[in-house]
Amino acid sequence: xxxxxxxxxxxxxxxxxxxxxxxxxxxxxxxxxxxxxxxxxxxxxxxxxxxxxxxxxxxxxxxxxxxxxxxxxxxxxxxx
Amino acid sequence: xxxxxxxxxxxxxxxxxxxxxxxxxxxxxxxxxxxxxxxxxxxxxxxxxxxxxxxxxxxxxxxxxxxxxxxxxxxxxxxxxxxxxxxxxxxxxxxxxxxxxxxxxxxxxxxxxxxxxxxxxxxxxxxxxxxxxxxxxxxxxxxxxxxxxxxxxxxxxxxxxxxxxxxxxxxxxxxxxxxxxxxxxxxxxxxxxxxxxxxxxxxxxxxxxxxxxxxxxxxxxxxxxxxxxxxxxxxxxxxxxxxxxxxxxxxxxxxxxxxxxxxxxxxxxxxxxxxxxxxxxxxxxxxxxxxxxxxxxxxxxxxxxxxxxxxxxxxxxxxxxxxxxxxxxxxxxxxxxxxxxxxxxxxxxxxxxxxxxxxxxxxxxxxxxxxxxxxxxxxxxxxxxxxxxxxxxxxxxxxxxxxxxxxxxxxxxxxxxxxxxxxxxxxxxxxxxxxxxxxxxxxxxxxxxxxxxxxxxxxxxxxxxxxxxxxxxxxxxxxxxxxxxxxxxxxxxxxxxxxxxxxxxxxxxxxxxxxxxxxxxxxxxxxxxxxxxxxxxxxxxxxxxxxxxxxxxxxxxxxxxxxxxxxxxxxxxxxxxxxxxxxxxxxxxxxxxxxxxxxxxxxxxxxxxxxxxxxxxxxxxxxxxxxxxxxxxxxxxxxxxxxxxxxxxxxxxxxxxxxxxxxxxxxxxxxxxxxxxxxxxxxxxxxxxxxxxxxxxxxxxxxxxxxxxxxxxxxxx
Ligand SMILES: Nc1nc2c(ncn2[C@@H]2O[C@H](COP(=O)(O)OP(=O)(O)O)[C@@H](O)[C@H]2O)c(=O)[nH]1
Numbered sequence: 001x002x003x004x005x006x007x008x009x010x011x012x013x014x015x016x017x018x019x020x021x022x023x024x025x026x027x028x029x030x031x032x033x034x035x036x037x038x039x040x041x042x043x044x045x046x047x048x049x050x051x052x053x054x055x056x057x058x059x060x061x062x063x064x065x066x067x068x069x070x071x072x073x074x075x076x077x078x079x080x
Numbered sequence: 081x082x083x084x085x086x087x088x089x090x091x092x093x094x095x096x097x098x099x100x101x102x103x104x105x106x107x108x109x110x111x112x113x114x115x116x117x118x119x120x121x122x123x124x125x126x127x128x129x130x131x132x133x134x135x136x137x138x139x140x141x142x143x144x145x146x147x148x149x150x151x152x153x154x155x156x157x158x159x160x161x162x163x164x165x166x167x168x169x170x171x172x173x174x175x176x177x178x179x180x181x182x183x184x185x186x187x188x189x190x191x192x193x194x195x196x197x198x199x200x201x202x203x204x205x206x207x208x209x210x211x212x213x214x215x216x217x218x219x220x221x222x223x224x225x226x227x228x229x230x231x232x233x234x235x236x237x238x239x240x241x242x243x244x245x246x247x248x249x250x251x252x253x254x255x256x257x258x259x260x261x262x263x264x265x266x267x268x269x270x271x272x273x274x275x276x277x278x279x280x281x282x283x284x285x286x287x288x289x290x291x292x293x294x295x296x297x298x299x300x301x302x303x304x305x306x307x308x309x310x311x312x313x314x315x316x317x318x319x320x321x322x323x324x325x326x327x328x329x330x331x332x333x334x335x336x337x338x339x340x341x342x343x344x345x346x347x348x349x350x351x352x353x354x355x356x357x358x359x360x361x362x363x364x365x366x367x368x369x370x371x372x373x374x375x376x377x378x379x380x381x382x383x384x385x386x387x388x389x390x391x392x393x394x395x396x397x398x399x400x401x402x403x404x405x406x407x408x409x410x411x412x413x414x415x416x417x418x419x420x421x422x423x424x425x426x427x428x429x430x431x432x433x434x435x436x437x438x439x440x441x442x443x444x445x446x447x448x449x450x451x452x453x454x455x456x457x458x459x460x461x462x463x464x465x466x467x468x469x470x471x472x473x474x475x476x477x478x479x480x481x482x483x484x485x486x487x488x489x490x491x492x493x494x495x496x497x498x499x500x501x502x503x504x505x506x507x508x509x510x511x512x513x514x515x516x517x518x519x520x521x522x523x524x525x526x527x528x529x530x531x532x533x534x535x536x537x538x539x540x541x542x543x544x545x546x547x548x549x550x551x552x553x554x555x556x557x558x559x560x561x562x563x564x565x566x567x568x569x570x571x572x573x574x575x576x577x578x579x580x581x582x583x584x585x586x587x588x589x590x591x592x593x594x595x596x597x598x599x600x601x602x603x604x605x606x607x608x609x610x611x612x613x614x615x616x617x618x619x620x621x622x623x624x625x626x627x628x629x630x631x632x633x634x635x636x637x638x639x640x641x642x643x644x645x646x647x648x649x650x651x652x653x654x655x656x657x658x659x660x661x662x663x664x665x666x667x668x669x670x671x672x673x674x675x676x677x678x679x680x681x682x683x684x685x686x687x688x689x690x691x692x693x694x695x696x697x698x699x700x701x702x703x704x705x706x707x708x709x710x711x712x713x714x715x716x717x718x719x720x721x722x723x724x725x726x727x728x729x730x731x732x733x734x735x736x737x738x739x740x741x742x743x744x745x746x747x748x749x750x751x752x753x754x755x756x757x758x759x760x761x762x763x764x765x766x767x768x769x770x771x772x773x774x775x776x777x778x779x780x781x782x783x784x785x786x787x788x789x790x791x792x793x794x795x796x797x
Contacts, residue, residue, distance in 0.1 A: 032362040053614070
């Protein structure tokens, strides 16, 4: 059942749960500030016209992340 | 676009929070909150001031203060920068946190967004760790109602142990309650019993190990539990702040240092190292917020955001996103150009009619001719031009732009354009600072504070000038409508063509921004793009009436006032230069003659270049200077219509190429005096100010040179 992928590979319209943040320092803090602790549900909404960044639905708000940042968030997509 | 006297004035540029109480019993209230929750709106309503508001995160980047009276007390209200947390990850967070810690506010109001409470509680908890005296202002209640989000206020207030006041700041609902509660808490007549976050068992144990020692040293001046937590977290910034504000160096205490090491050892023995520590803290806070919201908030309509998503799918779609953006820009320009045309002429007619009256009056009073000429032909004439050329476009442009801002469109622009900024190795939020630049470049440069990385902030600062501010719009509009539009086409197509020209000019400015940003990133400001997250706030219904009043009074009149105060003395100086003769040639012509050979190289002429140089204090006066110089050296004509202006320019050798070069040079030359001064303040460096002066100027010269000579070589003019 494990199906862990980096967030940037999550297809649009799909939801997944955060498993792990694979980064540290400032980026990690920023992501934590968004409430991205483990098991947070996150949904990929849509891409910007040129394909990057992507808007995600996180805890009631819409946040755009560049693929560099999204790739550092590992999510598990089978559960949701 | 924070165009108020405060935001472009000096007051705003210092971040320290020296509060001048006029009497010792004035009470201090700090206003904290996430970005975009209506904090400035609350601030404005309470104090009657006019801080900039708008629907996008990051526009309040400075501490503003204001006063209000309630009952028998005077309150000083401090508007802190909007932040998501107080962990001091950025400058704003540090400012906000330091104020809550050391500014000794009697009460801290945390403004929260009722439609997104869970996330907002993070800041509430963090504030409660520092100070007990907190009120939650649950704002945007009308939006919550619209989205069918029900909040159990009693339960929320009970869970948090502090008062929760529902408000709708935009229509002043609930603010009285808010003031009342702040009054009661500040005067100690209302007891609070704030909830404290409980952390992981091991962390709690570690806190217990050092808290008594910290308590002894801090002696009640700060919450010792919170300071202990920060010590364990290894937060250097707070140690420095404590040393700065309380003159205590915690780590000088050997016993504390020993215990701290012991506590840290204990934590790492239990698998909690630095990163895990922070994770665990954040997790506890988030979980608690989740828990409270589960009990207090009911989403009656699970799809409450569906409409926003639909709109987003169109406005940021792959196919339509960028065309819609340019289309909107063009529509705004078109409305501005066509709408401003007629009123401009009317105002011009009226003001020049007054000029005739003034002349008659001077003759009647028997005033000397030179006095009349200096005051009427010099000062008044320039003023009349500035007013009639600037007022109507601004009165149309600003409300339209504010409308987009209020709706929440600007973050979508940033979202659409981000990839270009990434390719230019700069920050996505640069799009927002550019939008602010449309209002005023000085405001745009202050806005660059929303960018954390110093490298990217400098790039945004240096390139901000490539966005034409409203001081330059009138020139662009005038030239494009009387010249490009007028020369090439007639009638109905004219305004359409001017619109396209103007849009193209702005587009060129944007493209140049990308190009120059990239060049800077590859040369003097080498680096890779830093991480960033961009929030796309919900669309909100704008208040048309308020927008009109606000944009006309706050922005239009303010900008006009600034222009007028520069134009009046400039008018006199130009007149003097045009009329002081040396060897039978006016001073102005001497200077223009000197500049002429170089100016010709870049498609301008000496007078035009001269006007740009004299326009350093404010771009608004460039056009009036050009006109005055031409008029003083040719026979006097009545300039009461755009047609007449066109004739004047053509008779002075203008071709469409001159028009293009003037517009390009206006887009790309040194920033105005105010902007330069702001850059100096913000960067604290003469070097970067100089670079911000040179980069756009050089770009403009090179571009105009290439275009002028290419066109001439091809024999197109
Ligand atoms: N519907 C509604 N809109 C509000 C309310 N308070 C503020 N706004 C709007 O929300 C946006 C953000 O407000 P602002 O005061 O600039 O936010 P700040 O970033 O927290 O200072 C603006 O467009 C305001 O007009 C409210 O109570 N109800």
